[in-house]
Amino acid sequence: MQPLDGIQEYSRCVCDQIRWKKAHSLISEEVENHLVDQRDANIADGMDEISATHQAILQMGDPVMIGTQLDRTHRPRPQWGMILVAMSLVIVGLIIRMFVTYEGNIWRMLTQLISSAVGLGLMAVAYFSDFTLIGKYPKTIYFSIMALSVAALSISPIINGRPYYAGFMPLLFPLGFVAIVYIVRNKGYWGIILCGIAFLLPACFALFVPAVSGFLLFTVSELFIITIAISKNWFGVKKLHGYLLIFIPTAAAIFLAGGMFVGRYGLKRLQVALNPSIDPAGGGYQSIVVRNLLNASKLFGTGDMPAVYKSLRFPLPEIDTNYILTYLIFKLGWIAFIIIMSVLLFFIIKGFMQCFRQKSSLGLFVSVSIMLTFTLQVIGYVITNLGFQIAAPICLPLLSYGKIATSINLFLIGIMLSVFRTGDIVKDKYQDRIRKDNFITWSDGKLIISFGRK
Amino acid sequence: MAVDKVLLTGSTTMLILKLLEDKDMYGYQMIEELSKKSNDTFNLKAGTLYPILHGLENEGMVSSYDDNADHARIRKYYRLTSKGKGLLLDKQAEWTAYSKAVNRVLRGGASYATA
Numbered sequence: 001m002q003p004l005d006g007i008q009e010y011s012r013c014v015c016d017q018i019r020w021k022k023a024h025s026l027i028s029e030e031v032e033n034h035l036v037d038q039r040d041a042n043i044a045d046g047m048d049e050i051s052a053t054h055q056a057i058l059q060m061g062d063p064v065m066i067g068t069q070l071d072r073t074h075r076p077r078p079q080w081g082m083i084l085v086a087m088s089l090v091i092v093g094l095i096i097r098m099f100v101t102y103e104g105n106i107w108r109m110l111t112q113l114i115s116s117a118v119g120l121g122l123m124a125v126a127y128f129s130d131f132t133l134i135g136k137y138p139k140t141i142y143f144s145i146m147a148l149s150v151a152a153l154s155i156s157p158i159i160n161g162r163p164y165y166a167g168f169m170p171l172l173f174p175l176g177f178v179a180i181v182y183i184v185r186n187k188g189y190w191g192i193i194l195c196g197i198a199f200l201l202p203a204c205f206a207l208f209v210p211a212v213s214g215f216l217l218f219t220v221s222e223l224f225i226i227t228i229a230i231s232k233n234w235f236g237v238k239k240l241h242g243y244l245l246i247f248i249p250t251a252a253a254i255f256l257a258g259g260m261f262v263g264r265y266g267l268k269r270l271q272v273a274l275n276p277s278i279d280p281a282g283g284g285y286q287s288i289v290v291r292n293l294l295n296a297s298k299l300f301g302t303g304d305m306p307a308v309y310k311s312l313r314f315p316l317p318e319i320d321t322n323y324i325l326t327y328l329i330f331k332l333g334w335i336a337f338i339i340i341m342s343v344l345l346f347f348i349i350k351g352f353m354q355c356f357r358q359k360s361s362l363g364l365f366v367s368v369s370i371m372l373t374f375t376l377q378v379i380g381y382v383i384t385n386l387g388f389q390i391a392a393p394i395c396l397p398l399l400s401y402g403k404i405a406t407s408i409n410l411f412l413i414g415i416m417l418s419v420f421r422t423g424d425i426v427k428d429k430y431q432d433r434i435r436k437d438n439f440i441t442w443s444d445g446k447l448i449i450s451f452g453r454k
Numbered sequence: 455m456a457v458d459k460v461l462l463t464g465s466t467t468m469l470i471l472k473l474l475e476d477k478d479m480y481g482y483q484m485i486e487e488l489s490k491k492s493n494d495t496f497n498l499k500a501g502t503l504y505p506i507l508h509g510l511e512n513e514g515m516v517s518s519y520d521d522n523a524d525h526a527r528i529r530k531y532y533r534l535t536s537k538g539k540g541l542l543l544d545k546q547a548e549w550t551a552y553s554k555a556v557n558r559v560l561r562g563g564a565s566y567a568t569a
Contacts, residue, residue: 030481060500061499061501063501073512359518
């Protein structure tokens, strides 16, 4: 047997004892490296290669015993707690809508049941899938999401003047964006610029729909993700320069967009969101109704309906879609809000804690992008339901009405739980760090701006 | 001088953490370093080291990364985390108390052993 064959045979024997096959490559690489180091040391001590290899293997110990011990350490981490919380939210959402808001609309209930079942199926598929495919085929993932969005835009029915399906596509954009972030590792300032370009395409799509909430969700997620990437030295640039490269154009874009496109309308919208009484019959109407209902709500039980709304069944439209929290606070009391928010907060805190435990940057980026998508939807929905409406909320994840939103959210949660389940054995591909050049240098009478492109 | 393996078993985790306190190392380097620092007293087997290292990594006591520091090959380096530093302090305190107690008994239980 050739010396190298002996080393590989040994590591194979170690791996044979480890039931989790995905962990094999990681372990065999380390074991083989160790044996090669030991063999080289033995050769340096005067042994021939065959004896040196044999001795190295003997020094390592019994492969079956090592493999058995490593088998105890290397197991997938099932995410039953998080799965249970996600499923409970779906079921509670269905129950709330069935008993509190639907009042006999069987067809609407049936379609929700089916979409929830489809969503849970998607979550299961994603949970058992290999999330590292995002790192292997990042461009395919990114452009598939864009293609899906364009398809959704073209086949979508127009509801309230907007293509309905396309409004949910921004939920997938942060995931597509992290795929691009992942491939520009150590690409310097050019990598950050490429991320900016990768941001523009979906952002323009969201503005074109228009999906204001989706645009805000994607923009905030993108800023968080890129900030985390820079803080982890992902691009191989000076952190301060990296942050400036992100936040100066962002601030400029906000200023320009504010001045050129949004103008007085945007400013008024913001003013109305903060103080709806300045436009009580227009943009501020629903926020005023929400605030009136909340003021009339109790801690426990149904609130006292203000006299002005007594003739109406309920003074807000699309309760189960946009105002389920306001409705529950008024009908059941603030206690319902406290309970729901506690469960959502538990899910969010536990999710983020698991995100930042990830060993690989891919695992971190993917899981953070999904947790941000989830959290920002919750924040957007809650502020609307507390009487501060800047843009129509996308949904309250898993709880409010929404076939597409529920399915997408469950699919994303499945991917995130797949990261938590198998992230321990995922590692980023090794790359030599690039030499840190100055961004701007003066040489031979020339001003050189280096984007760090290699 | 080689020591009874049983004596080494109880303190292996502490010794590994202590090695990583100074600098990041890969597995083979740790065995060499431990042997050197202990005048060949502690000859840790690789088969003992890796299950402990992987267990410590799972518990968040150490983290790992790939590097090509000596340009020979890409190796998996281990780094002590802040949680691991806490465990090392606990283990050191435990070891000090234990060794004091053993010494006290070996000296016939005299109270000056702890003075």
